[in-house]
Amino acid sequence: MQSHRFFVPALLLAAALSGTTARASGTAPQPLPRFQIDRTELSVSGLSSGAFMAAQLQVAYSATFKGAGIIAGGPYYCAAGNMAYTGICMGQMMLVYPNATLMANAARQFEATGQIDKLGNLKKRRVYVFSGTRDTVVKQPAVNATVSFFQQVGVPASQLVYVNKVPAGHAVITPTFGNACDANATPYISHCEINGQGYDQSGALLAHIHGKLEPKASSLAGRMVTFNQRAYAPAGTGMAEEAFLYVPPSCDAGQTCKVHVAIHGCAQSAEKVGKNFIADTGYNEWAENNRMLVLYPQVNASTVPFNPQGCWDWFGYTGPTYAWKAGPQMSAIKAMVDALGKAR
Template sequence: MPSHRLFAPALLLVAALSGTTTHATEPPPAQPLPHFQVDRTERSVSGLSSGAFMAAQLQVAYSATFKGAGIIAGGPYYCAAGNMAYTGICMGQMLLVYPNAALMAGAARQFEAAGQIDKLSDLKKRRIYVFSGTRDTVVKQAAVNATVSFFQQVGVPANQLVYVNTVPAGHAVITPTYGNACDANATPYISHCEVNGRGYDQSGALLAHIHGPMQPKATSLAGRMVTFNQRAFAPSGTGMAKEAFLYVPPSCDAGQTCKVHVALHGCAQSAEKVGKDFIADTGYNEWAENNRMLVLYPQVNASTVPLNPQGCWDWFGYTGPTYAWKTGPQMSAIKAMVDALGARP
């Protein structure tokens, strides 16, 4: 854990992130991001931890693009207001001081009026899944409660906003069988939990909430994982990695019209740190296989310029003051990837 007091909360979202190692297997060489037939009304985003903060940012700033968002252990939009000193509050780590959702909603309205984000009225048509484990010691429920309040205040209807907050989970993406014990707060930040006597399939739950009824998940995969050149969208100054990943089911390769889901890892959870765990073992690909869905896995690695030693997505301003707007360096890079997937050659 970094010694700097202000840096510590932000850089995990990681209080416990240490000792991760890169898997030895080298990914295939990067190629250009391929193009497909994409249903532009069926694009969504989700993430864990810093990826959850980023998923909320993308959903709010690009409300005209994303049908819905899955926010796993993340605080409300623009919570840190570009100030690293506020990250502890935004993670629920400060005793009796919690994020103020009304202030965040007010900031979003100001950004909307200035044209820096899409119309908030679009959020009335969007579907939001929020999760907070009762044993999460990294981003505590008080912070995630504010995320739910924020989306309520900006107009997401109650029947389109689901909050799962009774599972005794730690800080992790939750799967039915893979990963750490349910209450763990440890690398690779993937854990298995049971709900009502059955393994909880979080990727399936959030995708079904956003996109509607799904075909059964695949028990084996026939698609391909593409390693693509992320530098075409994200210069090194964004803090994003040189390479990122895309899962392509056979149906999408065959020319069928496909949905798009963006899955965002947390701090110290990129492929550089945990190998294939996030991109292959969180369940997204198995749900994508039979549901004509491309899964995009953007990547951000640890860096010194910009200063981001734990490889977190920018939810507190390390890339500059526009970080939560449509023009934010990481925001616009991810949006460009999503658009490029559906661009005609």
């Protein structure tokens, strides 16, 4: 199987940009601030490799995360630690697609050995899944398997939504910002319409997970914090030195806040696309009036570990524990979420 050509699609190779910086706020990184957080209102979402990571976090830490938004991502443990399977997991292999039953059985084995939380928690969780009909990077048959996986591990139909009729390419979808709807190109943010109205994906997934939201803000009064990610993610994890946190004024004022973890895709970290993912995907505007912190962990391209496109680890480049609670990137993100709520 010619796996490498599917792991690094030509469309993603075209995403190498120059002149961007990971220090989106223009200030030196600081320790991660502490807040009053509601530990029953923690959620995660992501695009592409970030969607695979969001699925991993939801399954492995099902006792922690209330719900997940999976935008163009395949099922949990799809690659089974083998890069040779990444083409299948992205729907790139004609007539050979992910087997959700195998993935569900693997999750049950990991549950039995204590590598992940109890799958029974997923009966109380809410999952949003999206696949654009024009996505040429992670194709719909792979995302169909994600839906089937969550059905098989117990997420009720009433708590699982699948949006799969929008003629979108490989991207986070916004009402107005970004590429044309059908684009499969950097910065992997596009604008689409449904029934004549711009589709607000961040609002749709956050409302599905957390329930009715206050209206999104038209302007932001909060702050974007650049923090030192090395306190949680050593260099060997492949994660960047710096990451970001959006803090609404309500959270700074001591109110109890939700936490959402928004995970970029391949070639979509701040190093590659500047502020686009952390500022232009709509999460912050929804967070502003809804007492919600938004955590933006970061992974950059690297040679050690070998990760030339800056993808999150959904196939094992950090080692065999990558999809378990003990996985280097998984445990780093969980540690950041936990740290946000520690006593000041």
